[in-house]
Amino acid sequence: MSTFEQEMKKGNFVCSECQKCNKLVWPPNDFCNTCFGKVRWRPVSKLATVVEFSRKENTVFCVAEFEKTIRVMGSLESLSGQIKVGEKIKLVKCEFNGKERFIFQIAGS
Ligand SMILES: [Zn+2]
Incomplete structure (x- = not known):
């Protein structure tokens, strides 16, 4: 298991x-x-x-960019109202279970 996966399992991105x-090396290596x-x-x-971002039933999936370099797929939780491209979001949870999973919220909410 890579360092990246081990840390993700512990909830650290x-x-x-x-x-x-x-510079950041992404994908991590x-x-x-x-x-x-x-x-x-x-x-x-x-x-x-x-x-x-895209909406599927009650879930909003997004591509999020960190530090102008890293792009990951994630989902947004407790989203009330609209979301737009360029919106600031924060990572609230990440995990690894065969593949990585990222959960976001609107920043400041
Ligand atoms: Zn180098």
Whole structure:
């Protein structure tokens, strides 16, 4: 199991970062995808931006972008009212069970 999966299982969303290139390596990997150097793992910001979304019955699924780099699929919970592209959301829960799962709320709510 990768570092990413282990941390996700514990509810921590982490990403690999290359010290040499000074950038996040996504999808997460033990080695930088540019210089192949070793990476450092660090927590990702809890805040993200909605890139796109779709509604299916009572659930809203979205593509969320963290730190202008990382894009993940997730779902929004306790959503009342409208949502739009560019909306600020926060990660409230992440888990890993064969695949990763991200749950968001509108930031500030
Ligand atoms: Zn690098």
